[in-house]
Amino acid sequence: MPKTVYADNAATTAMSDAAIEAMTPYLKGIYGNPSSLHTVGQVAKEALDKARAETAALIGAAPNEIYFTSGGSEADNQAIRSAAYAGAAKGKKHIISTAFEHHAVLHTLKKLEKEGFEVTYLDVHRHGNITAPEVEAALRPDTALVTVMYANNEVGSVLPVREIGAVCRANKVTFHTDAVQAVGHIPVDVAADNIDMMSVSAHKFHGPKGVGFLYCRNGVQLKNLIEGGAQERKRRAGTENIAGICSMVAALKEAAANLDKNMKKEAALRDKLIAGLSAIPHSRLNGDPVYRLPGNVNMCFEGIEGESLLLLLDAKGICASSGSACTSGSLDPSHVLLALGLPHEVAHGSLRLSLSEYNTEEEIDYILAEVPKVVEYLRSISPVWEELEKGGKPHLI
């Protein structure tokens, strides 16, 4: 068995060789500042322009609709604040989102609530998804923005973004989507999907950390959050991270070229994992069973706690993640699992395995051999499991 089985690709991915190679010329040699008028700067400027055009083409946008950022969180912050303040200027201070967004979205919304905005968090139901009619029903005359993730980072649900976008378009409401988990993994086209603003992060698709972009459709108002120079058409100050940007584009190109092949491979591995892990008694698959990211597996195992599960798997070389309280640094388990309506005690026992095309069938077999053993061991020392098995308390799953 390989020493490390990396199954935490929703957290971050290994950089691809193409992404690393695309970066090196700009670390070594092409060091210019694209804002400089001289030749050294202009070489960098050309690379930046090319990267912008290529990025735009890969998601169905125009080059002047791409704003390079430090990553997904910055893009989320900027998109949401821009749309909120543009709405407020017209007296619209209502926002629609979901209960299981990423914290970059949720915490921005919480701040806006303190500033007097009102936010409707749509229920994501037991299966972890929403519908376009639910968004439509929540719309109000004063709705300034709908911000709904493309795919959920923890439980893998893929949301009906195209339909939600159509509802927003018909009602003239700005639509933002955090597509950090989607781009590079499933087909995304901002025009066909009726998206006004979209956040993307490079390190989720084998690109580097610290770089991403915000797509903002022409005609949709964008405010700059960072004051400074006139970079990114005065919407994002700071000298551009050329090496990171060029690397991101290389990773995105590679992902797009292999999208169908990768999706098929990952989905087959995912389904094998889900089938195998579901054989563990009193387990549950979290997230939408049908509309699901090809690489996402998220299970709960009753009677055990997620952090000890992760540590024991790590000792066997398996890298995974959990939504347990102990892994979040708070007393509450993940807000995503709670949003699905899972009881706290069940949510503590969650395991997320997120795959990429780099994973192999051999690795999946290894995970399937090890996880049941670890679950069984932890249950054997768990007073909670003892109580459940004695019938002192009913099984919840």
Add this chain to the structure above:
Amino acid sequence: MALYSEKVMDHFTNPRNVGKLDDADGIGEVGNAKCGDIMKIYIKVEGDIISDVKFNTFGCGSAIASSSMATEMIKGKPISEALELTNKAVAEALDGLPAHKLHCSVLAEEAIRAAIKDYYDKRGIAYDKAQFPDPHEEEEHVEED
């Protein structure tokens, strides 16, 4: 993993005194599954010595390691000494716990006290009630709405 000391990882991956005692003289259970950890400690008492001790724990790595270390620290010791065991001593013996995990060592201290109290109650041994504050009254796992 840099999260925990080597000692914590040792007691987590090779926990001492795991299991149950069918003929336990005292059993203490503390914690709350909703909050993510429950500790159950079984003691066997001979004379005033804790001759054997076992635990079952539902919880994170530091909860299991704290149970293991705490049971090691009271095994073969007089009850009076076991009652003096503090969460601080458990955490120190583990070469420290991350700040947000210190409550795990508190649980271990409380579980031992609960087991001793159960032993006193079962045997009808008189004790100073002030020595056994109800852990639920100073519940540290405050539920948040």
